[in-house]
Amino acid sequence: MSLALGVLAASTLRMKCLWAPYVCVFAGAALAHFDLWHLAVLKLGGRSSSPADRRLLVNFVRHLLLLAALGWLYAANNEGIREVSNWTNILL
Numbered sequence: 001m002s003l004a005l006g007v008l009a010a011s012t013l014r015m016k017c018l019w020a021p022y023v024c025v026f027a028g029a030a031l032a033h034f035d036l037w038h039l040a041v042l043k044l045g046g047r048s049s050s051p052a053d054r055r056l057l058v059n060f061v062r063h064l065l066l067l068a069a070l071g072w073l074y075a076a077n078n079e080g081i082r083e084v085s086n087w088t089n090i091l092l
Contacts, residue, residue: 037062 030036037058 031062031066034058 034055038054041054041058041061
């Protein structure tokens with residue numbers, strides 16, 4: 001049983017180390033790709049008359065969502081740090 005768990009742990013660690021960088025690169029490319037954001041804004045009903053207005057709308061939505069995601073990550077990390085700090089204070 002321990003051999004099977006050891007093999008499972010090694011394969012999981014290997015997948016995490018080799019697969020995670022590729023996922024991060026693809027996610028970064030998707031976040032920076034204007035056409036994907038343009039398609040998403042059009043599907044959500046963002047219609048405008050000129051291409052310049054469309055580009056402005058897409059950039060605004062993209063930056064707004066990215067700032068919201070960063071704010072959420074900051075709040076989540078802050079809460080986790082507070083929990084660990086409280087936990088260590090209880091132990092000491």
